[in-house]
Amino acid sequence: MADVLAHITGTVWKIEVKVGQSVSAGDTLVIIESMKMEMPVEAPQGGTVAEIRCAEAQPVNEGDVLVVLR
Amino acid sequence: MFKKLLIANRAEIARRINAVAQKMQISTVAIYSDADRDLPFVREADEAIRIGPAPARESYLNAAAILDAAKKTGAEAIHPGYGFLSESGEFARACRASGLVFVGPPADAMTRMKDKSEARRIVSAAGVPVVPGTESTLPTASAAAEEAERIGFPVLCKAAGGGGGIGMAVARNLAEVEKVFRQCTDRARAAFGREGVYLERYFESPRHIEVQILGDHHGHLIHGLERECSIQRRHQKVLEEAPSPLFAGGANAQLSSEMLQAALTAARAFGYANAGTVEFLVAEGAFYFIEMNVRLQVEHPITELTTGLDLIGWQLRIAAGEALAVKQSDVVRRGAAIEFRIYAEDPVRFLPSPGTLVRWSPPEGEGVRLDSGYEQSNVVTPHYDPMIAKLIVSGSTRAEAIERSTRALSSFAVEGIKTNIPLHLRIVQDPAFRSGAVDTSFLEHRAKP
Numbered sequence: 001m002a003d004v005l006a007h008i009t010g011t012v013w014k015i016e017v018k019v020g021q022s023v024s025a026g027d028t029l030v031i032i033e034s035m036k037m038e039m040p041v042e043a044p045q046g047g048t049v050a051e052i053r054c055a056e057a058q059p060v061n062e063g064d065v066l067v068v069l070r
Numbered sequence: 071m072f073k074k075l076l077i078a079n080r081a082e083i084a085r086r087i088n089a090v091a092q093k094m095q096i097s098t099v100a101i102y103s104d105a106d107r108d109l110p111f112v113r114e115a116d117e118a119i120r121i122g123p124a125p126a127r128e129s130y131l132n133a134a135a136i137l138d139a140a141k142k143t144g145a146e147a148i149h150p151g152y153g154f155l156s157e158s159g160e161f162a163r164a165c166r167a168s169g170l171v172f173v174g175p176p177a178d179a180m181t182r183m184k185d186k187s188e189a190r191r192i193v194s195a196a197g198v199p200v201v202p203g204t205e206s207t208l209p210t211a212s213a214a215a216e217e218a219e220r221i222g223f224p225v226l227c228k229a230a231g232g233g234g235g236i237g238m239a240v241a242r243n244l245a246e247v248e249k250v251f252r253q254c255t256d257r258a259r260a261a262f263g264r265e266g267v268y269l270e271r272y273f274e275s276p277r278h279i280e281v282q283i284l285g286d287h288h289g290h291l292i293h294g295l296e297r298e299c300s301i302q303r304r305h306q307k308v309l310e311e312a313p314s315p316l317f318a319g320g321a322n323a324q325l326s327s328e329m330l331q332a333a334l335t336a337a338r339a340f341g342y343a344n345a346g347t348v349e350f351l352v353a354e355g356a357f358y359f360i361e362m363n364v365r366l367q368v369e370h371p372i373t374e375l376t377t378g379l380d381l382i383g384w385q386l387r388i389a390a391g392e393a394l395a396v397k398q399s400d401v402v403r404r405g406a407a408i409e410f411r412i413y414a415e416d417p418v419r420f421l422p423s424p425g426t427l428v429r430w431s432p433p434e435g436e437g438v439r440l441d442s443g444y445e446q447s448n449v450v451t452p453h454y455d456p457m458i459a460k461l462i463v464s465g466s467t468r469a470e471a472i473e474r475s476t477r478a479l480s481s482f483a484v485e486g487i488k489t490n491i492p493l494h495l496r497i498v499q500d501p502a503f504r505s506g507a508v509d510t511s512f513l514e515h516r517a518k519p
Contacts, residue, residue: 009424010452035414035422035456059452 002045004067006060010034015056017067021049029067030054041066071390072096072146072171077115078136079151081443082459083366084111087149090382092116099143101136103129105451109443117143124453130154133161137168147171147389149382153455156365159184173389179340180364187230187268189340193359196339198332201351201358203270211248214269218247221271227251229258230266237261238305240272275509276353278302279314280363281333282373283346284384286394291337293330294373294381295403300508301497303420308490308513309497310369311408311468312376315506316352318468329357336362345370345385368460371441372407375464406471407464410479410494412442413456417493418519424452428486433478437464437471450487458489468506472498493517 013033017023028040029049047069054066075091076099077084088098088111100115105124112118119139122129129135131154140148148165150156150173159180165172174180183189187207190200202221207230208214218225218241227250229237237257241250254267282294298314299307317326333348336359347363370381379396388394414423430446442459444450450458463478465471479495496517497503503512 008421008452010422034424034452035454037422037456039421 001050002047002069003065004029004041004044004069006030006032006062006064006066007041008032008034008039009062010039010060012054012056012058012060012066013038015052015054017049017052019049019052023047023049023069032060043069045069071387071392074099074143074145074147075173075386076101076136076140076143076145076148077111077151078130078148079154079156080106080130080454081109081111082441082457083151083368083443085114085443086441087151087382088115090380091149091386094383094386096386099139099145101130101139103453105453109448110445111443119143124451126154126454133158133164137164137170140170141168145170147173147386149173149385150365152365152368157184157363171389173344173385175340175342175344175346175364179342182340183362183364185230185266186228186361187266189361190359192339193336196335198336198339198359199357201270201273201360204268207266207268208251211251214251214267215244215247217269218244221269224272224274225269226272227254227267227269229254229261230268237267273351273353275511276300276351277314277316277509278349278360279316279329279352279357280347280349280367281330282367282370282379282381283333283337283342283348283362284379284381284388284394284396285337285343286388287343287391288393290394291334291342292394292396292398292401293333294377294379294401296326296330297367297369297372298508299369300510301503301512302510303513307368307411309408309410309494310372311406311471312369312372313403313406313468315468315508318506325352325355325357332357332359340364344388345381368411368457369409371439371460371462372409372464375407375439375462376403376405377401378404405464405466406468407462408471408475408498410461410463410475411457411490412459412461412482412494413490414450414458414487415456415490416488417490422452422456423488424450425487426450427484429483431483432459433461433481435474435478437474438478439463461494469504472504492519 010032014031030041050070051068098115100118101121155161159177162172162177239250241247285291297312299310301309349360350357432440439462463475
């Protein structure tokens with residue numbers, strides 16, 4: 001299991017994966033928008049998306065868990 | 071003159087316009103989103119109207135709500151500041167249709183400039199040199215490849231409807247053109263809702279110099295000399311100075327005088343009035359028109375401080391129909407000034423850094439001025455641009471301005487968020503910057519942590 005955290009404070013702009021999807025290290029999972037910049041949150045390792053803990057347009061803080069990989 | 075002005079912007083620039091208007095005995099109306107209700111610009115205006123929730127498209131970009139606020143408060147004119155609706159010809163027309171004065175250029179001039187390939191055609195026909203490139207947007211990747219060979223490599227691919235460097239990419243050979251064309255087309259569609267892209271010759275390390283323009287609605291147009299903004303990161307300005315070190319002490323006088331004249335020619339070709347800025351690239355001893363910013367520039371204070379021009383004051387008087395009473399021969403440079411954009415961002419990784427300003431202790435001293443949108447204990451939210459303030463430092467010479475800047479930046483204390491102040495300090499202490507040897511690739515190679 002690996003928790004993928006928001007690396008900045010902002011708003012979830014897009015969720016690029018679905019629960020059950022398999023991902024490789026470096027794949028974009030979520031895009032956060034902050035201060036007019038779009039910042040991809042990438043998978044730190046390969047695995048399967050076990051949980052998505054955010055929704056599009058939701059404000060998130062640095063350190064919040066966005067996605068759980070298995 | 072107007073009795074009441076609505077300021078359709080936020081933070082630093084809203085505060086600045088408010089101060090100028092109040093000094094001119096104009097009563098002011100601020101608009102604000104839910105995210106901004108505690109910021110000083112809301113408190114300082116004579117009236118303040120909540121315009122909507124935090125996201126910009128529901129507040130500062132919501133033209134209908136802004137026009138409604140103007141009507142409700144009885145404002146006669148709207149100053150758009152920079153960013154948001156400032157470059158929207160459509161908004162300027164909507165103001166007029168509502169019986170309001172838009173403080174800016176004529177809507178038609180804005181529309182002509184908005185399409186950058188159209189803008190190139192217009193100034194080129196008037197005799198202003200443009201960067202070699204395509205005359206119109208390109209339909210296919212193979213058309214792009216053909217044009218790239220004609221122009222010569224490297225080429226820069228740009229979105230016709232774009233701004234802020236979004237979608238720009240460089241192709242160094244034929245193989246890269248197709249990839250760059252597709253990438254830029256996708257980005258243009260996503261960001262601006264239109265696909266057109268064009269190509270132009272890419273200079274590896276040009277200087278970026280811009281000319282301030284000011285004109286009234288009676289045919290009188292002057293320039294306010296140049297500013298240099300070569301210190302950029304990803305096409306976003308970081309620091310800007312006036313005069314350009316390239317023209318210091320009367321150097322390159324012919325180039326300078328031709329460029330200033332070309333700026334006037336370009337502005338006339340657009341049918342321009344009010345304040346605007348004509349941007350040029352300077353490379354290999356020649357200058358090339360890039361675009362015209364049809365609004366007040368973020369860095370207008372360094373022109374004001376070194377020429378004495380009251381740019382916002384004149385914007386308001388010109389919009390009210392007054393004649394510009396400044397002659398070209400009155401515009402003379404005195405001293406030097408540097409403006410530092412203070413961003414809420416990590417100075418090493420360049421990531422946004424929203425948060426609470428637990429400590430905000432700006433520097434003071436001779437020639438030091440801070441235009442800030444925030445004060446201590448305010449929250450910098452992630453909803454808007456990361457620029458939270460502008461540090462503006464002037465001196466009788468460039469060397470004096472740099473010395474004062476170094477002291478000011480060193481004593482600028484901020485806690486609670488990260489800022490790019492350490493980056494600015496690295497820049498002003500860099501020997502190449504101090505010698506004036508700057509170009510747009512400066513930050514790629516220098517001022518590293």
